[in-house]
Amino acid sequence: MSEKNREGKRTARERMLEQRAVEEATSRRRKKLIVGGAVLAVIVAAVATGVVVQNQRSKPETPTAAPAGTIGDKNLVVPVGASNAPSVLTVYEDPRCPACGIFEREFSATIDQLEDAGKIYTNAHVVSFIDRSLQGKGSKNGANALGCAQDAGHFRDFHDVLYRNQPDETNDAFGNKAVLLNLAKQVNGLDTPEFRACVNDNKYGGWVSAVQQDFDRSSYKSTPTVLLNGKPIYPKNGDEDITPANLVKWVDAANQGKPLGTAGSNGQTPAPTAAASEANNPSPAAG
Template identity: 50%
Template sequence: MSNRNRDGKQSAREALREQRAREAARAKRKRTAVVAGAVVGVLAVGTGIGLAVANSGSSGGSSSASGSVVPPKGAIGKNSLVIPVGAANAPSTLTIYEDFRCPACDAFEKAFTPTIHQLEDTGQIRTEYHLVTLIDGNLGGTGSLNAANAAACAQDAGRFRAYHDVIYNNQPDERDDKFADKNTLLQLADKVPGLKTPAFTSCVTNGTHDSWVKKSNDDFNASGFNSTPTVLLNGKSIYGGSNNLTPASLTQMVQAANKGKPAGTVTATPPS
């Protein structure tokens, strides 16, 4: 194994560990807040102000409740929350939950993107992307939301895969909410031939798919998964924890799952 490959894998593992530690701390804070809220509710009932507390607690609602939900073109799955890449009839499905501000997601993409593209382009897998705004929740800001909306706008234009890769290739430090600036996302679109049209610019500027992204994040929160990236092959988690996934082992797993099955019908992918 070359030093470069070894360093890359170590960096990916370290980024994943750091991300999971942050998310565990966030989950602990959330549990503490829930317990504290329950105690306040009990005390409020005892002092005759339970109704006021109940009204206060019900004022928030789901983040996806505001605005109409507009899925991007070609979105699939329950409530059209999935962006598919690759042959619709591919024998295996790779499911990825990820956040464009997430450093562990970036490490995963840097290590696995060429392999994923090769498997998509030979009809071996269809990749299903679920866009998440976990870092916005952890650190504040809107970069995860804005980048996911822009990626959905690229899906409208049939250029999701290329723009998805450009975003990760230009990901800032997670503490630098650079993607909150929509002009940054529009400038990155110049790197994808044919993407930056008036329709795309309007979609990014107006946040056309913001409510859809929020609904996708709500779905992630209800899924039982609690970190990004979450990666599944045919419904089974294969990345993180005790799963020492590598590009080579991913290819082997897909080949084993696809044994005896025909490859999917591949259509041309817009140039990146």
């Protein structure tokens, strides 16, 4: 078999895993550089470093504004689907994350169907750490635009549009707000003066930072991170690889004998009941 044919037979899951391995290796190298730099800074300028650390600690962790309908501690989570669905799918993604893009292009249709059927209640954590490693503003601006779309009741549709049109990881196209506003035109009813002002004014910049701080404190270090009822299922659930068919099977097994939820239009729901919120599926703190 030629190399070209062999490449053509690689599955989307294999590409996700390879991309995630690259991201994790990059993260480890970055952490080593950060640690080395921090040690040198302490030796050269201990007093100045102490001021920087204190300033970091004093930053507010509660955003002054959060998108409408967000849930959880400090309203950091975007809910999609029926709040009374029997299962909760928790997803951590970065708008610039290529592995997230591969995951979404393979699984978004299945997840949307599960939400619309009242089988799952998705809790989305929109993180933005890739800007730190590759520079730029695409992760943060994309996350803020998703918060603006949540205000307008179009989070899911705009989320799907962003991942279908995701640029290469090193291309900071989402750092250009005009690109995000142009993509919003693909979502019926989203391109409004209110949405454009929200994006251009970076209305939820503090919220975006707080979501990332929450991710930094969690035990999860890469994206996509996907959990079903608190149990990690990406890239595997036990011995089984994640596939669209397996995801449906796992959800149906978890929901057996339980009543389905009632989803709102287009995957959007009003504020959830307390029983179905992430109070029952909190972000784990780093040990």
